Amino acid sequence: MITFSHVNYRYEDTHEAWVLHGIDLCIQKGAYVLLCGGSGSGKSTLGYLLNGLIPHFFGGKIEGAVSVLGQDIRDSTIADLFLKVGLVFQNADAQLFNSTVENEIAFGLESLGRSAQEIERQVERTAGALGIVHLLDRSPATLSGGEKRLVTIASVLCLNPPVIILDEPLAHLDWDSAKRIRKVLCELHRQGTTLLVIEQHIGALIRDVTQCLVLDHGRVMFNGAVDAAWPVLMELHLVPRYPLKEKKKDREKQPLLQLREVSHEMDGRPVLQQVSFEVRKGEILAIVGRNGSGKTTLIKHFNGLLRPSEGDLYFMGKRIRRIAPPEMAARIALSFQNPNDQFFKNRVEDELRAGLIQTRGEADAWLKELCGRFHLLELLDASPYRLSEGQKKRVAVASMLVMKPKILVLDEPTLGQDGRFLEALAGLLLSLKESGFTVVIVTHDLDFAFAAADRWVVVYGGRVVGEGPPSELAEDETLIQMGALDTNAWMPRGGAPDAGA
Secondary structure, three states: OEEEEEEEEEOOOOOOOOOEEEEEEEEOOOOEEEEEEOOOOOHHHHHHHHOOHHHHOOOOEEEEEEEEOOEEHHHOOHHHHOOOEEEEOOOHHHHOOOOOHHHHHHHHHHHOOOOHHHHHHHHHHHHHHHOOHHHOOOOHHHOOHHHHHHHHHHHHHOOOOOEEEEEOOOOOOOHHHHHHHHHHHHHHHHOOOEEEEEOOOHHHHOOOOOEEEEEEOOEEEEEEOHHHHHHHHHHOOOOOOOOOOOOOOOOOOOEEEEEEEEEEEEOOEEEEEEEEEEEEOOOEEEEEEOOOOOHHHHHOOOOOOOOOOEEEEEEOOEEHHHOOHHHHHOOEEEEOOOHHHOOOOOOHHHHHHOOOOOOHHHHHHHHHHHHHHOOOHHHOOOOHHHOOHHHHHHHHHHHHHOOOOOEEEEEOOOOOOOHHHHHHHHHHHHHHHHOOOEEEEEOOOHHHHHHHOOEEEEEEOOEEEEEEOHHHHOOOHHHHHHOOOOOOOOOOOOOOOOOOO
């Protein structure tokens, strides 16, 4: 079905080492393959080879041969491979361009000249399987990150290609949507579809797949059965082992940011409803909840990017609506869910230095420390736009932290990150807390939220439905029954795979 023979590849306009080198592997028809590896290990690049984006779009230099369904990719155009290989990009925004979700899902079928009846039937079937029928009339631009992810997956699945590549399909997804995606993929596998899933949430998918591939610095480190893969995954820290938090009772901390009865409407639709809580000085607070619950909309109020329809926010006792967003940015720094929305410089070092406000000596020392912790020293001369999605996320977070804000807000900081970086990030946040920083995390990764945060705020349907220590909320039957949390699906990264799960 798919073969790589002595494949080396590097991107155009670069004299760096090969992104992929010495790749020899075979994927049989109907296989369900999990491809994992550290950030920047070449996983997405390998996927781009299979649908012709490499070499026909990205260019670059390729050696060796890649064959898909008996065709050499260099002799096949992207259009030739369109019906054979479906690719779901890691960055959902790069794949969405239609006015409504329904049009987005139907676009591929329309371009193939399918009948209106067939298109309608396929759209409804696919949207139903992914639980997004209620989104069909919405504009993709108004959706949450997780909802966008489900739409991009639907737009590829409805074409029913024999080979499907999904790059980080569980990114942005809550526990309920992730379970739904796993169920759909397992059904496709039973029907004979060949699946290649690139994913950092290893613990969630390794129970389902038939083959595991591990890349490290562009080389295949492991190719084999799932049972034999786990020691390799642990050795490479692709499954995180989080640092233990000290079990000490914190004294009551003073409020730094207060939300009082905050409501917000978007296109006449209520997104937030009478939200009240506080962010306390020197704590790590995690805001958790399902896709579309209003979490990202909520944190955009923190620094004035959005204004409440009703209610108010107070930072250090002052109303935020009276302070301009540029003035708030250095006090409450927000790292966006999509790092591409945050970049405006052509070099990583320039991006990081843009927010420095310390004197030169202090700034250089702080920048060097951050680059070391975020593994960015080798990327300083690179363009942030040419990095892997995981590397982009690290640059985006570091560019906010470099300002030493009063509150650092991280929207989905674990997306696209390997286990080694997650360990480092959890340790960094805990050390920042010890240094007096205040951190707010928005995340679906409850494993990470449990390891890093002192307190959770649970958002459901635009309202705060739970607030308190993670250990208490995780066992709150009321939250579980309403669907605001799912303790059966949380902690998807850690622990060895259980064949009976």
